[in-house]
Amino acid sequence: MVFSSEIFLFCFLPVTILGYYLINQRLRNIFLLIMSLAFYAWGEPKFFPILVLSIFANYGFGLLADRYREKSYIKWILALMVVFNLSIMFVFKYLDFTITNINRIAGSQVLALRNIALPIGISFFTFQAMSYVIDVYRGEQVQKNPLNVGLYITFFPQLIAGPIVRYETVAREISQRKESVHDFSTGLQRFCCGLAKKVILANNLAVIADKVFDAADMSGYSASIFWLGSIAYTLQIYFDFSGYSDMAIGLGKMFGFHFNENFNYPYTASSITDFWRKWHISLSSWFRDYVYIPLGGSRCAKWKNYRNLACVWILTGIWHGANWTFILWGILYLVLLVIEKSTPILTWIKKSRIVAVVYRIFTLLCVNFAWVLFRAESLSKAKAFLVSMFGVGNLSFHNLLGSYMWRDAAVLLLVAVVLSCPIKRLFEKALQNKPMAFQIIQTVGSMFLLILSIAYMVRTSYDPFIYFNF
Amino acid sequence: MKERKSVYYLQIAEIILFVGILTFFMAKTAPKVLHKAMNDYESAEFAGWSNELPQLQSHFKENLVLKNDLTDFASVFDVAFARIFTDNYNYLKDTNGIVYHLRNDITEPEWLDDIVRIQAYVDENQLDTKLVYVQNPLRIDTAVHYRPHEFTNVDEYKERAKYILDAGGVDILNIEGQPDTYFITDMHATTDAQVDAMRQIVEYLETQKGLQFRYKDLLDIQNPDLYEKSSYRFIGGYCRSIGGYYTQKDTFNLYLPLFSTDYVIDFKNTGVQVTGNFADALVRIPEEYDSYSYWITNMAYYGQSVYSIKNTTMEGEPKVLIIMDSAPMTGICYLSAICSEVCVYDPRFSEGDSDRVWLKEHLNDYDVVLFDTLENSMDDQNIFD
Numbered sequence: 001m002v003f004s005s006e007i008f009l010f011c012f013l014p015v016t017i018l019g020y021y022l023i024n025q026r027l028r029n030i031f032l033l034i035m036s037l038a039f040y041a042w043g044e045p046k047f048f049p050i051l052v053l054s055i056f057a058n059y060g061f062g063l064l065a066d067r068y069r070e071k072s073y074i075k076w077i078l079a080l081m082v083v084f085n086l087s088i089m090f091v092f093k094y095l096d097f098t099i100t101n102i103n104r105i106a107g108s109q110v111l112a113l114r115n116i117a118l119p120i121g122i123s124f125f126t127f128q129a130m131s132y133v134i135d136v137y138r139g140e141q142v143q144k145n146p147l148n149v150g151l152y153i154t155f156f157p158q159l160i161a162g163p164i165v166r167y168e169t170v171a172r173e174i175s176q177r178k179e180s181v182h183d184f185s186t187g188l189q190r191f192c193c194g195l196a197k198k199v200i201l202a203n204n205l206a207v208i209a210d211k212v213f214d215a216a217d218m219s220g221y222s223a224s225i226f227w228l229g230s231i232a233y234t235l236q237i238y239f240d241f242s243g244y245s246d247m248a249i250g251l252g253k254m255f256g257f258h259f260n261e262n263f264n265y266p267y268t269a270s271s272i273t274d275f276w277r278k279w280h281i282s283l284s285s286w287f288r289d290y291v292y293i294p295l296g297g298s299r300c301a302k303w304k305n306y307r308n309l310a311c312v313w314i315l316t317g318i319w320h321g322a323n324w325t326f327i328l329w330g331i332l333y334l335v336l337l338v339i340e341k342s343t344p345i346l347t348w349i350k351k352s353r354i355v356a357v358v359y360r361i362f363t364l365l366c367v368n369f370a371w372v373l374f375r376a377e378s379l380s381k382a383k384a385f386l387v388s389m390f391g392v393g394n395l396s397f398h399n400l401l402g403s404y405m406w407r408d409a410a411v412l413l414l415v416a417v418v419l420s421c422p423i424k425r426l427f428e429k430a431l432q433n434k435p436m437a438f439q440i441i442q443t444v445g446s447m448f449l450l451i452l453s454i455a456y457m458v459r460t461s462y463d464p465f466i467y468f469n470f
Numbered sequence: 471m472k473e474r475k476s477v478y479y480l481q482i483a484e485i486i487l488f489v490g491i492l493t494f495f496m497a498k499t500a501p502k503v504l505h506k507a508m509n510d511y512e513s514a515e516f517a518g519w520s521n522e523l524p525q526l527q528s529h530f531k532e533n534l535v536l537k538n539d540l541t542d543f544a545s546v547f548d549v550a551f552a553r554i555f556t557d558n559y560n561y562l563k564d565t566n567g568i569v570y571h572l573r574n575d576i577t578e579p580e581w582l583d584d585i586v587r588i589q590a591y592v593d594e595n596q597l598d599t600k601l602v603y604v605q606n607p608l609r610i611d612t613a614v615h616y617r618p619h620e621f622t623n624v625d626e627y628k629e630r631a632k633y634i635l636d637a638g639g640v641d642i643l644n645i646e647g648q649p650d651t652y653f654i655t656d657m658h659a660t661t662d663a664q665v666d667a668m669r670q671i672v673e674y675l676e677t678q679k680g681l682q683f684r685y686k687d688l689l690d691i692q693n694p695d696l697y698e699k700s701s702y703r704f705i706g707g708y709c710r711s712i713g714g715y716y717t718q719k720d721t722f723n724l725y726l727p728l729f730s731t732d733y734v735i736d737f738k739n740t741g742v743q744v745t746g747n748f749a750d751a752l753v754r755i756p757e758e759y760d761s762y763s764y765w766i767t768n769m770a771y772y773g774q775s776v777y778s779i780k781n782t783t784m785e786g787e788p789k790v791l792i793i794m795d796s797a798p799m800t801g802i803c804y805l806s807a808i809c810s811e812v813c814v815y816d817p818r819f820s821e822g823d824s825d826r827v828w829l830k831e832h833l834n835d836y837d838v839v840l841f842d843t844l845e846n847s848m849d850d851q852n853i854f855d
Binding site for chain 2: 010
């Protein structure tokens, strides 16, 4: 079940909201847990046992981490927890990839592929589960009630596509949260905004991007069309994922939970370093706090620092998918970040406006090219796409089809580019002393976006969620 | 303080509105979905509830209350976004708002070879029936100003068809079109254009094939003494998923004969028979209709492979077999008003060999066999045994 589906919006959500607020307060966590499990089971009935296994196993690990926190063998318990969780991920997500590469190295089919289907959201809920145990070890209050652990891991707003909610963020709210009219109101506004980003912007950008990336016959394409495809995808993935995060954060708020932000207008980043402070913040901070810093972070010898960065960025690439394109995508960012760390560029951009502007454009270009790698099905297709962007191989730079496609996409791209900038902050600043006017605009705007999103939803069957598959 | 209270009440109103909207859609749509789910459960194809879940999703989408109004609302924003390609690049809108279906995948059609084989069979066996391939005007040649030849190869298909059929000795009748031959939002020709095409076919058959249609003047649909006209706003197939404000809405003209008609329609594969006059037997006017009613399939019978329309008031008039897709569905209704029989064979709904055998056996029962389709919708049809 996806948030932008009729069955979620007009069946699951009203039932959950009404049920939650009509039920006895003591039963609310159980109710949310049941609804979250139903949410997952609807889309993935055969993987439901995996989720339940994860809940109970990590509940047990949490109890052990809390009880034996001071013992010398606590690290073995944590290691076992990590191995358990990552093993599940490995089997479902990386086994066939590993087998394929072993066979490639061996030059023959030494191992048979298992063709195991990927449970939706496995990367998210696995990392979330590990976060629970690690945060308990680090001193957060353990949950004695397995149902609360279950709720933390499976809470439907962030179950299948994040944000990765750290246990420390919601530990107190699981047991003691206070719902409010203000939170519900701001939550639903956030939800409507996220739904509009996804359904109106991301889905329409996806049609353009897929037309270019997935075309069976590109012989009529010019270089400008490849640029169009890459720009459309760059914007698509932002609105798709940030829209989903907005919906998740908004839904959480409706039930009294406060998740951290996952995006902060990443395409306004001043550098690659800055980009990764603004993009998928929950993932980058997860790797920072659970991998980079425990390895020593930057407070160690330079070579160790680079080693730590390499671990994080290769893992980040692998986390995204079982394909060399993702690993290379992670390595690309590793190289760019190492360059930024080992050169004075970040100092120069603070000192010179011209350098800052040029470097901002360079950052955007690097991000754009990296998304081509991310989107392509294989390294060879990524290479073919990237060289086509520069007109290599008898491609014209622009042709008639390109004109039509750019003309078709122009307004949508313009709107998307503008909305990827923090214009909402200008509006909030302008109305900060007029709360009533602000609320009226928010209310009218949210309802308008909700109706428009429903209108776009009902007429199309095209609704991919990119990060769904992670 | 007062303002804070006002904000609070407004937030409550907002919450009520949000939950109210969601609950409204749920209350209005869920019963229909449940009904469909029970129908699926009781059908022989039911394969378990886990397999049924995706079906429930699509039932929800198809039966959502206010779906047509919402679709129209969304189309306003497609105009605001200045979209010209729609439906995953299947359609292109030109500067006049006319929508084109882009077909880049036109391949060598089997059925043109079958037409040549039918001609050979007719020649070998010296059958009396006459074969005519009706080349409908290309949409891109009829609409004014904008011709996206660059994005479709339908004119290449037309050239190839001519080459194959000429080589096989099949006669080709090129129908002359007008700028407004085709609907703006649909692949089919308008009622007026289809009847005009029938008029051209009748004229050709009379002058070139020696047939005589004594009542061909009854094709004058503009004559108010012969026909009663009614018009209906119509969103065609190109725009049904985009919305009614993406471009102009079309108008479907329905002409009901004021003169006497009496039909007996027999469906070969089901054995069903329908009788009545033109309005009763050939037209289905929906009780409640809006601009999303698909008028093309309200005329004649879509989805049937072989059926014959006998007009008992036209005994002795020509008998026509027409092998077709939906292109002349409206036109054949009016052709049947001046023929003793119009038999329809739509190979897309063929139930296998029996229809092909039937065709071979009954070819010579008809004075003329027409082949009438849109561009290349029959490209993989094997129609002759």
